[in-house]
């Protein structure tokens with residue numbers, strides 16, 4: 001089974017948690033895209049809210065009913081992917097650039113169900129890039145401040161070399177987390193204390209369930 005087939009299997013498995021009448025948050029990324037496609041193949045009577053313009057476009061193109069977050073009072077479950085998951089259900093997200101809206105929806109949802117390939121599961125977060133959304137205004141000062149605190153990295157760029165801009169018109173500074181982080185909460189505190197930082201890709205105390213897929217099976221971590 002290749003990576004894409006695993007994503008499809010996870011998406012199919014996740015359907016058992018969807019019920020008629022629910023308001024569902026749609027994540028961003030390739031796993032979430034499989035989830036959205038799968039959802040559209042079913043005949044659930046649901047309302048969707050997306051974490052990105054790309055996911056909303058995909059959902060609408062497949063006939064799902066999408067409304068802006070401002071139009072709902074409550075989200076039952078958000079289904080989203082992640083870049084890394086540790087044994088305490090802490091996550092790193094944002095490789096797809098949608099971390100801020102993803103975190104807002106996750107926090108607004110009764111449940112966040114995370115859909116990941118087993119290869120993304122680790123004992124401790126780290127050794128990957130930590131996306132941090134920052135304001136364009138004075139971004140060089142924000143970056144200098146982060147670097148002074150030891151958080152080296154780079155502004156995210158598109159394939160054509162231009163700066164990556166989020167759906168919220170901000171930049172992403174990808175911090176190079178060179179080692180495993182024993183206390184990522186402390187990193188989060190330090191990084192978010194810097195003026196100009198909007199939010200980080202660390203997700204703590206947000207995931208309700210992790211659906212983990214590999215070539216053999218699908219497991220749920222509660």
Ligand code: 5RP
Pocket residue numbers: 027028029030031032080081082083092093094095096097098099102
């Ligand atoms: C986007 C995200 C994605 O959920 C994360 O990057 C995982 O993506 P994929 O399912 O493509 O591996 O956080 O901002």
